[in-house]
Amino acid sequence: MTETSEDTSPASGAEKGEPRLLWATAAAVAGFGTWLLFDALPGINWVLWTGAAVAGLLLFSRSRGEPSRSVLIVGGAPIAIAGAAAVTASPGLSALICLAIVFFLALLMLLTAGLSPRSITARFAATAPLVALKTAAVQATRRGIEATQLIRSTRARAWVRGLAITLPVLAGFALLLAGADPVFAAWRDAVEVLLGEFVARMVFFVALLVVVLGAYGYAALESASSRTVEGKAPDRWLGSTERLMLLAGVAALFWLFLAVQLGYLFGNLPRIPASGMTFAEYARRGFGELSIVASASALLIVVSERYGNDDGRAGTLRLLTFAVIAAVMLLLGSAFRRVWLYEEAYGFTTARLYAQVYMCAVAAGLVMLSLEVATDFDAGRLFRRATAAATIIFIALIYWNHEAWIARRNMDRFTNTGKLDVAYLTQELSPDAIPAIAERLPSLPEPMRSELHRAVRERSAARNDGRQRRWFEWNLAGSRARQALDASLAAP
Incomplete structure (x- = not known):
């Protein structure tokens, strides 16, 4: 049995893409991701950034021609999965969605470099996230070294070196002087508050930039060689x-x-x-x-x-x-x-x-x-x-809002059994179930109705951190839960 395999290692090909375009696109996607994802609740932000990341991978893989149907299917999977982050408010499902997005993005990155879909085996899939991360880090390092060559002017290089030397020295002296003067100390505290979130956001941006730059750089590689090798048949040891x-x-x-x-x-x-x-x-x-x-x-x-x-x-x-x-x-x-x-x-x-x-x-x-x-x-x-x-x-x-279905089934069971686990409905289920609980609540007799009503209100109050959601944090389940609370559960 024979099959065509391509050498897609980072050192095996030459890039067709313009380095400036690669850097600009990677920085834009990383910045977009930092704006949407840093310290943000799951919502439409996940599908927006995942779509942008997939589009970039497909863009830089076009050096080998139009993406195959298999690549498009693999690219569509993380987008479809990310869309569910705006549908469910379950923390457990959000974690699974995040892991699935990472897995399929890693798979897509490796496939966009020219690998055949036939290479997707159990072993390949199990190692894909780690292999993709390692490859992206290597590619990002390589692109970073190459980027230094873009600074051709001797004067520009001197400015860069000067800033790299001067800024740390000034920061160190300023911190020392802040301990000797209350005005400098007040300035230091103000800068600390200002930079507190900025530093964390910058670290997030740099980490995301490294991954995106490496992934796009790997996708932009053009295979230098393509050869036909003999596929190794499995050792049939069982008679x-x-x-x-x-x-x-x-x-x-x-x-x-x-x-x-x-x-x-x-x-x-x-x-x-x-x-x-x-x-x-x-x-x-x-x-x-x-x-x-x-x-x-x-x-x-x-x-x-x-x-x-x-x-x-x-x-x-x-x-x-x-x-x-x-x-x-x-x-x-x-x-x-x-x-x-x-x-x-x-x-x-x-x-x-x-x-x-x-x-x-x-x-x-x-x-x-x-x-x-x-x-x-x-x-x-x-x-x-x-x-x-x-x-x-x-x-x-x-x-599928299965938690709402679970809440309905349990509340319907109460008619026949007289038993209802209020603690489970309010403590274990996510806000996905609140609209269903509000819908079935009037059908329950007292005192069960009041007990469940009170438990839902208390749990919702505990979940509410008073934070105003930004537009890209919009979530269908969360929105429906708030509407249900306002319409059906607000009254004592």
């Missing part, structure tokens, strides 16, 4: 007999488990008086164990396909593999059902919902795995497909 025994044993065990539990697999707790297991333990333990089995089984199949020989038994091995996948899908369905039963009995939480989302992602991965087993198995392609499916699920989750 067909071992594969048959392994897959047949796992398939038999899983289907035996399904047969034994057929009567209650998708129902309630088995009626075994001596079991000593409560319904809660059954649902919780069942979910965890079944989810681990499903994930481990998918990994086992990947190892079997990637490192196993078939020795003329491909049909039998494929049949056994599909038998394992089918059993695992049923096990996942059982685990999903157990969590659902647990939620209906004990209430809905974000942790339980995220567990179900994880199971959906595993199920999607199993579908992708089935497609690979049915054709020529390619671990890299499987990873790319599974990552795409997981990304779509993640984007759907962060745009």
Whole structure:
């Protein structure tokens, strides 16, 4: 098997872009980011800066022609994810959104330098953020050294050196004199207040400039060489007999488990008086164990396909593999059902919902795995497909106001059970849930309505720092929460 690979190391190419344009664009994007992001709450600022950063990467990568569809898709992912920062007010989701943006920007940076999308494997993706950061630092250093050559005038260089020497000396003497004179001391304090935020903002700007400059400089490199190399085939150390025994044993065990539990697999707790297991333990333990089995089984199949020989038994091995996948899908369905039963009995939480989302992602991965087993198995392609499916699920989750859905379901449960965890609704859920709570509040009887009303007001007051949001900090969930508080929860 052959594939084309390009040497895109920082020292391997020559830049086509004008250095001044590179510096100006990087400084503009870094300054834009400092203005929007420094000491700012998540809002539309995240998507504005992410869009600017992606546009710059695509701009400087045009030295190799128009960006490929894969590059555009990878570039669109962080923008789509960043947009959710203006939709949700959940701190936990904001942290995940930030990590996802960093990951996809790192991936995009490496791809814009000419790498083939086929290079995206599990190992490549796992190291992409660190590799991108290291490469950006190297490129920024190189560009900084080259920038000194832009100062061609001897007089200009003398001015730069003079300022570099004079300013620290003056600052040191001024600080010493401030200790000897109250006027100088007052000036020092005023400058300290003035520079307090400025210094922190400048540090943020410089750090962002280094990353952006390095990323754009790397994207602007033009590959100096392109060669065809032999792709290294995996070492197939697992024989067909071992594969048959392994897959047949796992398939038999899983289907035996399904047969034994057929009567209650998708129902309630088995009626075994001596079991000593409560319904809660059954649902919780069942979910965890079944989810681990499903994930481990998918990994086992990947190892079997990637490192196993078939020795003329491909049909039998494929049949056994599909038998394992089918059993695992049923096990996942059982685990999903157990969590659902647990939620209906004990209430809905974000942790339980995220567990179900994880199971959906595993199920999607199993579908992708089935497609690979049915054709020529390619671990890299499987990873790319599974990552795409997981990304779509993640984007759907962060745009869906699931905390409002959780609040509604828990408040609706109160009608049937008479139980409502007020502490969870007000302490654990983010402001995303406030409009739903305000909507359902009139349907609750006293004294539960007053208790929940008071708890929401107290929690909202504790969250409110009195800070006025700037226009780029606008957040849909926060805006709706404030409107709900003003309209429905303001009265005692």
